[in-house]
Amino acid sequence: MQRLILASSSPRRRELLENLHLTFEISSSNVDESFSPDLTPEEAVKELASRKASFVAKKEPNAFVIGSDTVVVHNGDILGKPNDREEALYMLKKLSGQTHSVFTGVSIISPEREIQFYEKTDVVFWELSHEEMDAYISSGEPFDKAGGYGIQGFGSFLVREIKGDYFSVVGLPVARTVRELRHAGYVLPY
Numbered sequence: 001m002q003r004l005i006l007a008s009s010s011p012r013r014r015e016l017l018e019n020l021h022l023t024f025e026i027s028s029s030n031v032d033e034s035f036s037p038d039l040t041p042e043e044a045v046k047e048l049a050s051r052k053a054s055f056v057a058k059k060e061p062n063a064f065v066i067g068s069d070t071v072v073v074h075n076g077d078i079l080g081k082p083n084d085r086e087e088a089l090y091m092l093k094k095l096s097g098q099t100h101s102v103f104t105g106v107s108i109i110s111p112e113r114e115i116q117f118y119e120k121t122d123v124v125f126w127e128l129s130h131e132e133m134d135a136y137i138s139s140g141e142p143f144d145k146a147g148g149y150g151i152q153g154f155g156s157f158l159v160r161e162i163k164g165d166y167f168s169v170v171g172l173p174v175a176r177t178v179r180e181l182r183h184a185g186y187v188l189p190y
């Protein structure tokens with residue numbers, strides 16, 4: 001019997017994987033999320049996804065483990081999660097009226113091998129007024145999210161257009177993930 005483990009403490013990633021009708025367990029991974037500034041965003045998200053999956057795979061060598069990491073990139077700057085109101089405001093001002101890219105990296109570690117990939121989605125924001133940014137920050141939503149917003153929640157009012165996988169913006173490119181799981185040798189029920 002194959003076991004599948006999601007190496008994440010993100011409730012959004014859990015919900016996205018639940019949509020796929022797969023049986024899986026959750027194990028959060030406590031890893032250092034810093035990375036070298038020499039890495040490109042695609043390298044950085046794959047590296048962090050791999051660190052998260054490896055943390056769990058070391059304890060569970062017979063399971064299939066999925067790790068994932070998301071960052072927002074605007075004009076070459078990589079934006080992680082804002083630590084306070086000021087940082088959240090800085091990010092929203094930067095993204096207002098502009099196009100940015102969301103990179104989500106995924107690592108699948110099977111008993112035999114590791115598969116890494118990433119998805120890039122471009123997101124266009126409406127021009128935001130000070131009142132809108134203020135209300136959004138006061139909702140508390142920016143703080144546990146890369147780039148300081150969540151497309152799936154209240155933050156949906158910020159978004160004008162997207163090009164790419166919506167689910168990757170939320171934290172896990174699910175369609176690509178099932179396909180890569182199959183490549184890794186995981187037997188899907190469909």
Ligand SMILES: Cc1cn([C@H]2C[C@H](O)[C@@H](COP(=O)(O)OP(=O)(O)OP(=O)(O)O)O2)c(=O)[nH]c1=O
Nearest residue numbers: 008009010069070145146149150151169170171
């Ligand atoms: C841009 C964007 C990000 N996010 C979230 C996805 C990720 O949970 C988070 C980025 O942080 P991550 O470090 O990728 O993930 P995490 O710390 O939340 O969870 P874990 O490492 O345990 O798997 O930002 C949204 O929920 N909606 C969005 O629109």
